[in-house]
Amino acid sequence: DTGxxxxxxxxxxxxxxxxxxxxxxxxxxxxxxxxxQTLGQGPEFLTYFQNEAQLExxxxxxxxxxxxxxxxxxxxxxxxxxxxxxxxxxxxxxSSTKQLAKNIQYFGAGTRLSVL
Amino acid sequence: RKEVEQDPGPFNVPEGATxxxxxxxxxxxSQSFFWYRQDCRKEPKLLMSVYSSGNEDGxxxxxxxxxxxxxxxxxxDSKLSDSATYLCVVNANNQGGKLIFGQGTELSVKP
Numbered sequence: 001d002t003g004x005x006x007x008x009x010x011x012x013x014x015x016x017x018x019x020x021x022x023x024x025x026x027x028x029x030x031x032x033x034x035x036x037q038t039l040g041q042g043p044e045f046l047t048y049f050q051n052e053a054q055l056e057x058x059x060x061x062x063x064x065x066x067x068x069x070x071x072x073x074x075x076x077x078x079x080x081x082x083x084x085x086x087x088x089x090x091x092x093x094x095s096s097t098k099q100l101a102k103n104i105q106y107f108g109a110g111t112r113l114s115v116l
Numbered sequence: 117r118k119e120v121e122q123d124p125g126p127f128n129v130p131e132g133a134t135x136x137x138x139x140x141x142x143x144x145x146s147q148s149f150f151w152y153r154q155d156c157r158k159e160p161k162l163l164m165s166v167y168s169s170g171n172e173d174g175x176x177x178x179x180x181x182x183x184x185x186x187x188x189x190x191x192x193d194s195k196l197s198d199s200a201t202y203l204c205v206v207n208a209n210n211q212g213g214k215l216i217f218g219q220g221t222e223l224s225v226k227p
Contacts, residue, residue, distance in 0.1 A: 033215075035217075040220075042205075042219050043217050048214060
């Protein structure tokens with residue numbers, strides 16, 4: 001499979017626990033994005049990387065959230081001290097700057113987080 | 117006011133119908149525009165980019181009016197398989213970066 005891969009697909013956790021999600025982008029894509037989607041809403045931007053550099057973070061990304069892309073390939077999104085309001089689908093997307101003008105982002109299947 | 121606003125759904129139409137979705141965006145500096153399709157509990161997938169001159173892809177036609185900050189999607193001869201949520205998406209510039217999504221409009225095509 002050469003698409004965007006996310007792991008795990010589902011995560012159930014108790015409030016207060018830490019969780020970490022992983023995203024593997026399309027191999028030749030240098031940009032990687034994280035979005036969050038709740039029921040009945042469109043995805044909301046969280047942060048994005050170009051190679052290993054984190055270029056933008058949303059105000060939605062509280063200090064409990066941290067994202068990394070240490071080698072410019074896969075990325076991790078960690079949520080510390082989870083709250084029930086963190087329950088959502090976390091989507092990862094990637095794109096290539098060779099397609100700059102089009103900015104076509106390709107999405108992974110997402111990680112569905114449920115905080116009990 | 118949301119940055120990207122779409123018609124509230126759901127739209128329930130019979131097979132073969134023509135259906136139109138509308139979308140407005142608030143940032144006049146927006147440069148790139150897209151329609152994504154999202155099936156239930158699946159990831160969004162690009163349906164088509166939207167160009168200033170308007171563009172067509174088979175049964176789908178997208179239009180952009182920059183002066184009115186308005187985007188539309190027309191689906192002709194609806195198929196059962198068109199049932200999905202359609203997301204209007206805007207990017208602030210052509211340099212890449214975040215996409216701003218509307219809340220989506222749900223379409224249900226009935227036999």
